[in-house]
Amino acid sequence: MNSKRLLDMSTIGIRVGSASKQAGMDQHAKGSKGREMGVAATADSGVFLACKNSSTTGAIFYKFVLDDGSSGEFTSQDSILNGNDLSSGSEKYPQLNKGGYGGEADERSSGRTDVLNLSHTHCLVPNGQEGDKQMHLEATTPLVTGSCQTTNGHQVPPEEKYPHPSSYIPVPRRRKPSGHADKEVMAATVLTSLSTSPLVLTQTASAAVPELASKGWKDVLSASYSSSTSGNWSWDASDQSVPSTPSPPLSNDTSKSYLLSSHGDYAIEDSSESTHFLFEDPIPRKRKNSMKVMFKCLWKNCEKVLSTSSGIQRHIRTFHLGRNCESDYSDGEEDFYYSEIQVNMDSLSEGLSSLTPTSPTTAGPPPIFPPVSPATCVPHSEPSHIVLRGPQGRTPTLLSQSAPSTLCHIRTDHAYQATDSGSIPMCSAQADGIEGIGNSEGISGSWQAPPDILKGFPGPLTQIRTVSFGEKRQPAPTTNTTIVKTPTSTAPLPKPALGTRKPRGEAKKCRKVYGMEKRDMWCTACRWKKACQRFTD
DNA sequence: TGTGCCGGGAC
DNA sequence: GTCCCGGCACA
Incomplete structure (x- = not known):
């Protein structure tokens, strides 16, 4: 009773x-x-x-x-x-x-x-x-x-x-x-x-x-x-x-x-x-203490981020050192080519969830963020990054074939960016080969983090935004080529990324069009000092 | 310096 | 959710 x-x-x-x-x-x-x-x-x-x-x-x-x-x-x-x-x-x-x-x-x-x-x-x-x-x-x-x-x-x-x-x-x-x-x-x-x-x-x-x-x-x-x-x-x-x-x-x-x-x-x-x-909670709930240590490849022009040290080591051995990826042999050299980073999985999931039709928080295998082939949009020096490898690190999966269009297709869902069609390239550098986060070592899950994101720490990775081709972006820092393994604890938190800001549109905004005296005629976003929704680029 | 707008707070 | 604003980056 x-x-x-x-x-x-x-x-x-x-x-x-x-x-x-x-x-x-x-x-x-x-x-x-x-x-x-x-x-x-x-x-x-x-x-x-x-x-x-x-x-x-x-x-x-x-x-x-x-x-x-x-x-x-x-x-x-x-x-x-x-x-x-x-x-x-x-x-x-x-x-x-x-x-x-x-x-x-x-x-x-x-x-x-x-x-x-x-x-x-x-x-x-x-x-x-x-x-x-x-x-x-x-x-x-x-x-x-x-x-x-x-x-x-x-x-x-x-x-x-x-x-x-x-x-x-x-x-x-x-x-x-x-x-x-x-x-x-x-x-x-x-x-x-x-x-x-x-x-x-x-x-x-x-x-x-x-x-x-x-x-x-x-x-x-x-x-x-x-x-x-x-x-x-x-x-x-x-x-x-x-x-x-x-x-x-x-x-x-x-x-x-x-x-x-x-x-x-x-x-x-x-x-x-x-x-x-x-x-399969339809409402993804925030997880507490969701910081996850990721491993970022420091090889020049390679910003692959993997969830496991073994994965990044395998990646370095395979793609940069030219060794057999299946070989567990390691002389420790690859340790110099990656560094640990902390990733807020919540924010990352949120950001990526907006890129995928199904939420990564749903049940099933660990979320595998499909890669987006840079080759499909822009030339890339390392096409190997785009391959979502199987457990053996070799066999491309179906995801690697079907994902790009999906990822690009849903990139317009952000509220204030929805109308900003000009800043929606089908493949931005951010989609540069996200291959998976949080998965186990069974799958060589990795994701090519966008430079903006990685530079954009310490904050949560919510800066997965649309970036147009014309946007000025911070050039890849040359420090990435430094062969230094940077411990997370001592790594200075980089400044918020420059260039993550949405490029200023060429069109006149409500402020210019109507002036301050007619502020009531502004679009809501302009009134709220948000990205103008009326005069999009 | 003006403008666009991100991020965050207040409600 | 709306509404507002501090503050930053850019032109």
Whole structure:
């Protein structure tokens, strides 16, 4: 009972422990006006329940089927609420406010309909079956009551019938419930267990949530997120509170285990989705302390940067010393031809992510930044730099063939540079052979860092910008040819790069065109002292 | 010195 | 996100 959540659902079927029926029902029935949907309990076995709200009557209808096959249904207007004080639930049962269930939700919910005006149907069917994962019911849809046949023989009026699969709960019927009290207990218990079911939460969140209720649900769900140890949290990624403490995908959480064991393929699929979510976070988050030591080749006209010392040594041996790259023999000479540099991987990733259609922070192998062949645009003295070598350092990969166009194509996405078409050469020197960062030694990942970037330290490598051919750029420093291994600790931080600045455009800008007196006529960028968007070069 | 605009702060 | 401005580099 440590996690009580309001759930965004109008129809739910689930098994709950019979042991908790009575308690759950008490809580539900006595203290939950407007909160009928969320009573906590453990999910063991015993009853399936479907609950729906009626948009026409405002009543909540519950249908349940016991393990023994008996079934029944009731509404919030009769059986479930009869004889109960519905207005003081939270006072009577303060525990209902724990875990963001009662209090917080109640503050947002002015009434029952806030919580229950839901429209999507969810029906979990254990034993590997699933009636209908997500069925959508319009708010105006007549009440769904499943078979509509209660154990009391009460036939739901035809207008309330709805032959929806979600109401189908395949449990054998063998025993009748003792009465309304039992029903209420079961219903509350079911709702309780639902609040702890990650699967339900997942389905709830991923389904088409009615606007009225989604916000409240999200809030409550996110508030109680930390109390759950597993689950597939795939709803709105903008909810920043959710990913803060992501749960391990392979938790031993009992409810998860239950779901995994009882839902078969669906559970597996769900698990994979969870993994997908956790490891393919659509929103790349900043990593802390992400400085990475890179190794830069100091050979003249070669500014290759590799992520590993062995890689740079191999590079030097292979391309500069003319030795067999596969040979591990080293006399230490190559140590003089490279230096260590520190690279802010965050900024580098950000910069490069804008150059590639898919974010490098996504899951999968370490990011390999495709090289851009300088030969495709400008002559280059060392075409070998453009080859993305395989683990053996020899075989060019497909990336090396397809990357250049990609890299050049998306280079226009920067906000203030988007309109600056004149400064978007298809291959600038910055694209000079980025071959990979952060990859292991298995792949001889390397990237030819743009001189601007390397000169542009100490700052993070966010200066991956468009540079036009006509831009004045700092000539390659002759110190690069110095055969000196520069320790990182003693290497003086170079001044911010000169020439990284965007070249001043030839066209008149808003200031010149309109003058200071007509500043309101300037483009926004000019007003903000940004690169003019109106008069681009 | 005027201008363009980057980087960063305030909101 | 918008809005503003300090400060730098360039003409």
